[in-house]
Amino acid sequence: MPQTDAPVTILVDADACPVKEEIYRVAARHRAxxxxxxxxxxxxxxxxxVKRxxxxxxxxxxxxxxxxxxxxxxxxxxxDILLAERCLRAGAVVLRHDGKSFDAASIGNAIATRAIMADLRAGMDGVGGGxxxxxxxxRSRFLQALDRVLVGMARG
Structure with missing residues (x-):
């Protein structure tokens, strides 16, 4: 059983994260x-x-x-889907920047879709979107999801 008096820590894969400011605000409210x-x-x-x-x-x-x-x-x-898989195995909660979560039920499909998309992009010679x-x-979905996760973790 997790120790609920230990502080929750939010680990941010920051290089391409568009919601850092939102994370700081929500974390301060929850003392994470x-x-x-x-x-x-x-x-x-x-x-x-908050530490860099x-x-x-x-x-x-x-x-x-x-x-x-x-x-x-x-x-x-x-x-990052492969990072999400590693963190899920360690027992962490994993959220994407758009508020959608990765979990044991969804990670396999996400990895398969990632592989298919990589194959498709490889065949397009650099043409395509992103x-x-x-x-x-x-942004709003992310804020709600992070708040919901932190409330749930505080309850144990």
Whole structure:
């Protein structure tokens, strides 16, 4: 059984995260700790609960740090499907930037879809789009999802 008096820590895969400011606000309300993990320095709020973690620029260094620190008392914020899988195995809650969660039921399909999309992109010789633009609705869904997760973790 997780120790509910231990603080929740939010691990942020920060290099491409569009919701860092939202994370800081929600974390402050819930007294959660935040670790902003990246290959290059980001400005973070001055707070004893928010720390910047700059890792080497080695391939997957930030992912490795996050996966090594993931636990049942962490919430991981990432769009990286393979990192999400590693963190789920460690017992962490994993949210995407749009508020959708990765869980044991969805991660297999997400990995399969990722592989199919990589194959399709490889055959397009660089032609094509990418993910749809990040919207206000995505930001709102994220805020609601993070708040809901932190409330649930506080209840144990």
């Amino acid at each position: 700790h935040v670790r902003v993990v990246s290959n290059s320095p980001f400005r973070v709020p001055v707070s004893e609960r 973690v700059v890792v080497s620029d080695g391939f997957d260094a930030a992912d490795d740090w996050i996966a090594e620190h993931a636990s049942p008392r962490t919430v991981v914020i990432t769009a 993910p749809p633009p990040f919207s206000k609705a995505d």
